[in-house]
Amino acid sequence: MAGSVLIVDDDPVFRGLARRMIVAAGLEVVAEASTVASALAVAGRMRPDAALVDVGLPDGDGVALARELAALPWRPRVVLTSTDADAATPDDVRSSGAGAFVPKDALPNAPLASLLEQA
Numbered sequence: 001m002a003g004s005v006l007i008v009d010d011d012p013v014f015r016g017l018a019r020r021m022i023v024a025a026g027l028e029v030v031a032e033a034s035t036v037a038s039a040l041a042v043a044g045r046m047r048p049d050a051a052l053v054d055v056g057l058p059d060g061d062g063v064a065l066a067r068e069l070a071a072l073p074w075r076p077r078v079v080l081t082s083t084d085a086d087a088a089t090p091d092d093v094r095s096s097g098a099g100a101f102v103p104k105d106a107l108p109n110a111p112l113a114s115l116l117e118q119a
Contacts, residue, residue, distance in 0.1 A: 003117045004030040006048040006076075008039040008065065010058050014104065018052055025112040036060035043069055048076055050116035053098075055082040063088055063096045070097025079115050081107060 005027050007018050012034070019029045031046045033039035036059050043051065051069050055062040066078040078098040080088045085103040093101045102110045 003027045003049040003113075004046070005116055006030060006039065006043055006046065006051040007032045008034075008036075008051055008057070008062070009054040009081075010034045010056075011054075014054075018107070021107060022052070022112055022116070025116075027113060027116055034058070036062075036065045039065055040068060043072065043076070047074055049074075050077040050079070052079050052081060052116065055080055055084070055087040055101075063092045063098075066096035066098040077116055079112075 005022050007015050007029060009015050009018065015032050022029050030048050031042045033042050036057050053062045053066050057065065062080060066080055069076055070078050078096070080093060080098045080101040081104050082088065083104050088101040100115050102115070
């Protein structure tokens with residue numbers, strides 16, 4: 001069974017592109033969210049196995065959101081992303097509980113299935 005993924009990004013065009021990349025990697029997108037608040041609400045309802053989270057969101061910080069998501073009881077895998085390749089440091093990734101940070105322009109060539117599936 002494909003892993004389930006939540007996409008969190010305030011850009012609907014990027015969410016559509018990310019959806020296509022994730023599905024092409026053999027995973028299932030179960031929900032999309034454009035804000036921290038909506039991401040937390042939908043994560044609680046859908047219990048995704050993983051989340052692709054933009055670092056810059058209109059109502060908060062994606063690194064802080066990653067920390068909250070990674071701490072959920074079912075421990076979803078989190079991958080951070082941003083158009084700014086310097087938006088998240090290795091320390092940000094570690095402290096947030098995220099598994100990786102991948103700049104948006106590198107996502108098409110990133111091993112999304114292995115980054116988003118539970119180890």
